[in-house]
Amino acid sequence: MNKAVFLDRDGVINEVLSDRVKFVNHPSQLYLLEGAAKAVSLLYNKGFTIFVVTNQGGVGLGYMKEEMLQRIHQKMMKEIEQEGGRIHEVAYCAHAPYAGCSCRKPEPGMITTLAEKYEINLEHCYMIGDRDVDILAGKSAGAKTIxxxxxxxxxxxxxxxxxEAACWIIKKEENPV
Structure with a gap:
C-alpha cells in the first residue's frame, strides 16, 4: 500500500497574503513558511509520497505564464530538497476561477488523477490545506483531511x-491505536 500526503501550496507550504507577498507570481515571491520544508522532509523520510495539488488561476487570468509557474515550483522543490524532503509531483489547475473544469479544487480531479497514476489508496492518505476548497476536494476524493x-x-x-500536522501524522502512523 502506498501512503501519500497531498498538500495545498499557498498558505500551507509558502506565504500568501502576507506582509512580504500578496500572490506568488514569480520565484522571487516564494517564501516557504517556517517549518514547511522540515515537515515535508519528516513525512518523506517516514515513507510518505508527497504531492502538491494547487489551484493556480493566475495563469488562466493572465497574471503569469505557465513557464513562470514551473519556475516557481522548481524553486519550491529545490528548497524542500535542501532540507531532505522530496515532492514527488506537483499537480496544478491553471484554469481561471469558475472555468467549470474538473481539476480545480473543490473538485477532486487533481487528487484522484495522481492516486490512479501512482496506485494510491486514498483511504490511507491525507489532504492538507488551508481553505474550504482543499478540505472539500480531499473529502470528495476519500482522503482524511487536515x-x-x-x-x-x-x-x-x-x-x-x-x-505540527506532519508530526501528528507520523506519531499516529507509529501508534495507530
Missing part, C-alpha cells in the same frame, strides 16, 4: 502549521 489554520471548514483534523 486544515492548517483556525477556521472551521469541516476537516477531520486541524493544526496551526504543516510541521
Amino acid at each position: 486544515l492548517i489554520g483556525s477556521a472551521d471548514h469541516g476537516a477531520d483534523y486541524c493544526f496551526d502549521t504543516l510541521l
Whole structure:
C-alpha cells in the first residue's frame, strides 16, 4: 500500500497574503513558511509520497505564464530538497476561477488523477490545506483531511502549521491505536 500526503501550496507550504507577498507570481515571491520544508522532509523520510495539488488561476487570468509557474515550483522543490524532503509531483489547475473544469479544487480531479497514476489508496492518505476548497476536494476524493489554520471548514483534523500536522501524522502512523 502506498501512503501519500497531498498538500495545498499557498498558505500551507509558502506565504500568501502576507506582509512580504500578496500572490506568488514569480520565484522571487516564494517564501516557504517556517517549518514547511522540515515537515515535508519528516513525512518523506517516514515513507510518505508527497504531492502538491494547487489551484493556480493566475495563469488562466493572465497574471503569469505557465513557464513562470514551473519556475516557481522548481524553486519550491529545490528548497524542500535542501532540507531532505522530496515532492514527488506537483499537480496544478491553471484554469481561471469558475472555468467549470474538473481539476480545480473543490473538485477532486487533481487528487484522484495522481492516486490512479501512482496506485494510491486514498483511504490511507491525507489532504492538507488551508481553505474550504482543499478540505472539500480531499473529502470528495476519500482522503482524511487536515486544515492548517483556525477556521472551521469541516476537516477531520486541524493544526496551526504543516510541521505540527506532519508530526501528528507520523506519531499516529507509529501508534495507530
